[in-house]
Amino acid sequence: MRSVGISGCVVNATRESDWEVVREIAGKFPEFVHPAYGVHPWFADTVEVDWEERLRKLLSEDARASVGEIGIDGWVDSPRMDVQREVFNKQVAIAVELDRVMTVHCLKAWDELFKLIDETDAWPKKFLMHSFGGSIEIAERLLQYGAWFSFSGYFLQTQKRKTLEVFNRLPIERILLETDAPEMAPPQELMNFLLDGEYNHPANLGEIAVAFETEMGVGILEEVVENSKLFWGL
Numbered sequence: 001m002r003s004v005g006i007s008g009c010v011v012n013a014t015r016e017s018d019w020e021v022v023r024e025i026a027g028k029f030p031e032f033v034h035p036a037y038g039v040h041p042w043f044a045d046t047v048e049v050d051w052e053e054r055l056r057k058l059l060s061e062d063a064r065a066s067v068g069e070i071g072i073d074g075w076v077d078s079p080r081m082d083v084q085r086e087v088f089n090k091q092v093a094i095a096v097e098l099d100r101v102m103t104v105h106c107l108k109a110w111d112e113l114f115k116l117i118d119e120t121d122a123w124p125k126k127f128l129m130h131s132f133g134g135s136i137e138i139a140e141r142l143l144q145y146g147a148w149f150s151f152s153g154y155f156l157q158t159q160k161r162k163t164l165e166v167f168n169r170l171p172i173e174r175i176l177l178e179t180d181a182p183e184m185a186p187p188q189e190l191m192n193f194l195l196d197g198e199y200n201h202p203a204n205l206g207e208i209a210v211a212f213e214t215e216m217g218v219g220i221l222e223e224v225v226e227n228s229k230l231f232w233g234l
């Protein structure tokens, strides 16, 4: 990642069993890797007794740590939505309690998300909608609740250009960039680096950034870098 000019990143855990690995990487590269601890909706049914206490402790021990990746997903049948909802709500409450930003995954569950936001007692002042693939109408509603949006290289695929159009209409000061590695591979020609010989590698962000600037206009990258510092409090 350094070799392509990247100076730092956020690494999200997806389930309790990888919190320790994320903590280790963040400890090994304290200037570069900023940890995010959380339970992804796909793994909402894997939490162990007292998981919230352990999450609170990990976050409290590292001022740079954020909450992620958390959210809700209506694209998968399992875990059930009520299970996802409960685990998500608890993590939102922890983010508010410890005053941390959070990275939110939402797929085919927009109504559910807005319902959750409306029903919750407290919602963080700012949060990141990662790999945002929703419409401009959804984005505009989310903006009012403090959303920032990260663009994933996957949306540079020709059949996904709708998302690029949405980003073109978003306020520039709310845009960040991501790879979502090892998932969500960008177009083949931007895959200069492979993880385990086949998966999307975080260093592909360099090429993704260049392609994003070509689409969005010169100067956007400087903005995105500034936005990232602001969002993550760096």
Ligand SMILES: [Zn+2]
Binding pocket: 069, 105, 106, 130, 131
């Ligand atoms: Zn996600």
